[in-house]
Amino acid sequence: MNQRAEKFKQAAESCKQLEAIERNIDLWKNCVFHSLKRSEATAGDIADYQEKVGGLEDRLKLLQDTYLHTKTVKETKHEQWLSNSEALSSAKCRTKNLKGMIQVLSERRREREDIISEQSSALAVLQERSKTDLQLIRGQQEAVAWYNRVLGFRIEAGHGIKFIFVNIDLAFPDREFSFTIRHSRRNDHYTLLDCDPYLESSRELLDELNQTNDLFKFVRVMREMFQKLSLKELTTYSQNTNPNGF
Numbered sequence: 001m002n003q004r005a006e007k008f009k010q011a012a013e014s015c016k017q018l019e020a021i022e023r024n025i026d027l028w029k030n031c032v033f034h035s036l037k038r039s040e041a042t043a044g045d046i047a048d049y050q051e052k053v054g055g056l057e058d059r060l061k062l063l064q065d066t067y068l069h070t071k072t073v074k075e076t077k078h079e080q081w082l083s084n085s086e087a088l089s090s091a092k093c094r095t096k097n098l099k100g101m102i103q104v105l106s107e108r109r110r111e112r113e114d115i116i117s118e119q120s121s122a123l124a125v126l127q128e129r130s131k132t133d134l135q136l137i138r139g140q141q142e143a144v145a146w147y148n149r150v151l152g153f154r155i156e157a158g159h160g161i162k163f164i165f166v167n168i169d170l171a172f173p174d175r176e177f178s179f180t181i182r183h184s185r186r187n188d189h190y191t192l193l194d195c196d197p198y199l200e201s202s203r204e205l206l207d208e209l210n211q212t213n214d215l216f217k218f219v220r221v222m223r224e225m226f227q228k229l230s231l232k233e234l235t236t237y238s239q240n241t242n243p244n245g246f
Helices: 002-150 202-212 215-241
Strands: 153-157 161-165 177-184 189-196
Touching: 002 215, 161 215, 177 215, 189 202, 202 215
Parallel strands: none
Antiparallel strands: 153 161, 161 177, 177 189
């Protein structure tokens, strides 16, 4: 009995151990099953993650390409900006220089205009003086022609103009009476250089000539003064040679 009880007891314990092993096996199966489930889920997630990572890598590459392109464009624009800045600075310098040159040219143009204006005024004065000189020469030529033709008169040019008269002295028709004058164009003034024989009224007549500029009248009056002097000399000579009037 004891042996059978012992065997029965051993058999019961073995059953219990088998049940425990079966339960452990079931637990292990469940664990394996859940582990397999989790493994399948993890594999799927890994595939999704790999797909997402691939997409992210593509996007990252695109972003890198975009960044490189943007950087290249930025550097190009910066270089263009630097080039444009240098060109603008150079253009500003050239513009400044051109303005300076234009100002200098404008000043020179105004100076030339002033010089031309002064020269035009001086030319007008010279033309007026030339007209006056031409009138004077014509007057002198007319006076010389008249005196040469009528009164036996000639002129000689030298340091001044020498007027020579003959046919004045009744006793000596070939005797020469003369005076020399000089005309200054600078101040339009006559100067008496010589008078032979000397006439006391010659200075007054010269002052009148400088006031009226009438050379023809001056020459005529000087001849008249020579005639009066000649008559006076002739009268004096007659009185000295014939004190009793014989």
